Amino acid sequence: MNRARWTQLLVGLAATVAVTAVCRLLGSANATTVGFAYLLVVLAVASWFGFPEALAASCAAAAQYNFYFLPPVGTFTIADTRNWVALGSFLITAMVASELSASARRQAREAELRRRDINRLYELTRATLLADPDSITQEIERALVSIFGFRDARLELTRDGNNNAAAPSSTVWPLRVGKGEIGRLRIWGSTVNQEGSGAIAGIVAIALERARVLRESSHLQALRESESLKTALLDAVTHDLRTPLTSIKAAVTALLDREGSTALEASRGDLLAAINEESDHLNHILQTLLDMARVEAGVLRLEPRPQSLAPIVEAAIAQARVDPARVRVRLPPSLPMAQADGPLLSQALAQLLANAGTYSAPHSPIELGAESEVGYVTVTVSDHGTGIPAASMPYIFDKFYRDPQARERRPDGMGMGLAIARGIVAAHHGTIEAASMPGSGARFRLRIPSVDLPLYEHAHSDH
C-alpha cells in the first residue's frame, strides 16, 4: 500500500474520531443521531477513497460508538441486547453502503478511462486518415508516439521485408487486413492492454491499406492521363512525319525509275532539292519532338553559369533561320550577366525570333532588346506583324495549340515552339509573357535571373 492510501486511511479514522469528539462535546446527542453521523462519515470515506478505507473507518466507528455512546458508556460491553442489534445493523449498513459507493466510484473511473481510450483512438484515426499517402508510415509512427505516449513506434511492413526480430523491450502487434498480415507494429514502452492494442493495430492496418489504394489509384489516374497524351502526341507526330516522308519517297522512287529517266532529266535537280529540303524538315521535327520530350519529362539538364547575353543572342539568330538583317539587336553595354544555360536559352530565344519572322511581313524588322531589372535580365522580342488574337492569348504557350490564323500562315507548324520556350525559361526560374495589340505586332518578354559580376576588368587590363 502506498503513502496516499495510508493517508486516506488515517483521514478516514480521524473523521470518525472527529464525530466522536463533536458528539461528546455537545453531550445531548442521543445514540441514534450519533449512529447516523458515523454512517455519513463512512459513506463519505467510501465514495471518496474506496472500500478498504471505508471498512477500516466503519470498524473504528463501531468501536467508538460502543465505547462512548452505548450504555454502559466507557466500556466495550453492551448491556441491552437491543443495542447489539443497533451496533450490528450500523456495521452492516456501513459496509454495504461503502461497497456500493466504492463500486460506483470504480465504474466512474473505468468509464473515464474508456472515454480517454476512445478519444485517443479517435485522434489516431483522424491523424492516420488525414495523412499523406506517400509519408503514411512516418506519420503513423509519429501519431502513435504523440497520442499514446509510447517511447517509440515502428512499422515493419511485409512488403518492405524489414522484419528485424531482434529489438529488445518492445512489443509487437500484428497488422491484419482481412485474412492477410500486411506487417507488424513494434512498440516500445506500451501501456495499452490486449484490447487496446487490437484496436490500434486495426486502425493502423486500415490506414495503411487506404494509403496503398489511394497511391495505386492516383498512379492509375496519372498513367491514364499520360496515355491519352501519348496518343494525341502520336497522332500529331504521325501526321507531321508522314508529310515529308511522302515527298522523299515519291522523289526517290521517281529518280530510281529507269524507264522515265530521260523524261525526268530536266526535273532531276528539283527532285533532289525537294529530298534535301524535306530531310531538313524531318530533322527539324525530330529535334522539336526531342526538345518537347525533354521539357515535358522535366529532365532539362541545365548547366547554368554566368553568361553574357551577346553570344546567346548571336547563336539564337543563327539558329532561328530568319534573315539576320531583319533582326535589330539593341543590348545596353552595362547589362549584367544572366545565370543561364547558353545553348538552351538561345534555343528559347531562337523560337521567339522564328515566330516573329513567320508571323510578320517578309522584310519587316524584328526588334530584340534587353534591359536589367533587380535580380533579372529581361529580353524582349517584338515584331510588326498582325499580332496575336485576344482569344488565342491564354493558350499560346500550351502544347499543340495553334491559332487558326497561324495555322493558315504555317500549316506545317507543330504548336510546340512556345511550349518548349516556356519550358526552357521555367527551368531557368525565369518567366515568359506575351503581349499583343491588334494589328501592331506581338511582343514577347523573357526574364532570366542575373548575376552581378565585374565583367571585362581583367580582359581590358592588357592595354
Next chain:
Amino acid sequence: MSMRILIIDDAPQIRRVLKSALVARGYEVWTAATGEDGLEQFRQCLPELVILDLALPGMGGVDVCRQLRQSSATPVIVLSVRSAEGDKVRALDAGADDYLTKPFGLEELLARIRSVMRRRTAGGMGDIIRLGELTVDLNRRTIAHGAGGSGEDSKLTPKEFELLRFFLANSGRVLTHRALLQAVWGPDYGEQTEYLRVFVNQLRRKLEPDPAQPRYLLTEPWVGYRFEPPADA
C-alpha cells in the same frame, strides 16, 4: 595511292552511305561498328583519317578519341548531334580535330576532310600571312593594309598577338574555349569565355573586312572558335 579513312559508327545505314559516297570520291574506306572494334581496326589499317561517332554503344566516342590520341596523331573528325555541345567539347579537348553535327551534307564532310588533311601536310602557316587585303607579320607583330604591306599599320597588343599566333598555328581547326584560354592566358584559365569574346572581337576589328560577318575568325557556338584560312593561303 588513295587516302585511307576509318569510319566508326554503330548505325549500319550511315556506314553504308558514307562508305559508298567516300569510295566514289576515291578514298579507301574501312568501317567499324563499336569503339573497341574501331581501335582494333585502327591498329590493322593505320588510316590517315578517322571519322568517329560520339554516341557509340559500350565504349563512348570520347574515350575512343582519347585512346587514339595516346598512340597516334591521326586526324579525327567526330560526328555528334545538336544539344550535345558538352560531348563535342569533351571530344575536342580529348584531341579530336573537328566535328560535324548530324545530319550533315556530304559536301560539308568532304570540305572538313580536305581541310584537316591540308592542315596535316602544310603544318602551321609562315610568319607573314596574307588575309585578303591584309598582311600579318608575326615577327613585327603588325597588320598592314594593302597587298604590298605598305599601307597603314595596326599594332597588336601582346595578348592579341598570342591569341592570333595560336589561331594561325592551328589554322582550320576548331579550338575550344578551354584550349584557347589555357594556351594564351595559362593553365589556371578555362571558364572565362568572356575574356575570349572580348579579344576575339578586338582581333576581328583589326583583321576582318566586316567584323560583324567574320570570314576568318569564326564562332563555333558554345564550343569555341576556328581560324578559317583564306582559300589561297
